Amino acid sequence: MNPVRATTMSVRRQDAFLAAGLAVLASVVAVSFGSGRRPDALGWALLLALHVPLAWRRRAPLTVLCVMIPLIAVYHRQDYDHSAPTAASMVLLYTVAVTGSTRRTVTIGCSVVGLMLVLKADHGMAGVAESFQIAGWIVSMLVLGGYLRVHRQLTDAALERAERAERTHEEEARRRVAEERLRIARDLHDLLAHSITLIGVRTSVAAHVLTEDPDRLDRAAVAKALDDIADTCRAARGELRTTLEVLREDGPPDERGPLPGLGALPDLAATARDAGAKVELAVPADAVPAAVGAAAYRIVQEALTNAVRHGGRADLTVRVGVHERDGALHVDVTDDGLGSGAAPPGFGLVGMRERVRSVGGTLTAGPLDTRGFHVNAVLPLHTNGEEEVR
Structure with a gap:
């Protein structure tokens, strides 16, 4: 009834x-x-x-x-x-x-x-x-x-x-959960895509050394490639642990660790150089809000990963510039690769756009007229999104 x-x-x-x-x-x-x-x-x-x-x-x-x-x-x-x-x-x-x-x-x-x-x-x-x-x-x-x-x-x-x-409280809680899931998905994508790409490149180097001339095996080159793979795995494991700590119900917020920022960009450039790319890095910008620095770090990380993965050249050159101008942080990443413009669509560009949008910025990305790929992000330095980006 x-x-x-x-x-x-x-x-x-x-x-x-x-x-x-x-x-x-x-x-x-x-x-x-x-x-x-x-x-x-x-x-x-x-x-x-x-x-x-x-x-x-x-x-x-x-x-x-x-x-x-x-x-x-x-x-x-x-x-x-x-x-x-x-x-x-x-x-x-x-x-x-x-x-x-x-x-x-x-x-x-x-x-x-x-x-x-x-x-x-x-x-x-x-x-x-x-x-x-x-x-x-x-x-x-x-x-x-x-x-x-x-x-x-x-x-x-x-x-x-x-x-x-x-x-209203329940809707806000659901919104925060959705944002947190999206943030974790972005972090996992950036971390795993970057690390797996480097591991793939270094594995190819080791395989090439092993098969090119077995009679004149360069053991030092093979050992270095394997050590680089191990270092990449250890770095990825540490960052993955930091990222997944937010899923612990009993973990206080201060256990998440510091947000990656502009100070970590040289490490990204070094890992890309180890993968065979020539990276020109210019970061005159210094102290910026944590959310803006984290967004810039992830954008550069994704751009370098895509360049190494789809560049298609042994002498690939990537230019990275991070400058403060007109109250905003300008991030420019340009490569002269052959395949970046033809890369299949995925979550990388989507993740970059979401990170830029979370701090109120804008992003333009696309192939250049001749060859290569260009990424430009403009991130306002005055933002309330410090807790939204990681």
């Missing part, structure tokens, strides 16, 4: 039980107290009939009011026991107040009090005194219903704000 329909049926059942209970209470009062004449057949019919609409009091309070008020008025006009329908009348007034607006509650309250005064007008001073007493009960029920209505509205508003804040 539909949960909303089940809830509606439960509310109707509760109101029906309440109406039946109030009818029994009214019957006991009618035969036990003497505030009017004891009901006859017409009186019992009116008394029991005015309780029936209460089964729909929360579904259609105004309709129930319009049905019950005439029945109550006729009942009192016949001078039947006046206390018997009091409980039903108070429940009706409370329902009207708790389900309606303040203006409607005040209007109905004034109308009910006015009707009561008309009914009691011919009872003299006794009627006036009784009218004040009844009016006090009427006002009390209306005030109680209005207070609970306002309280519920404030509670619902507070719950809605809390739920909205919780949804």
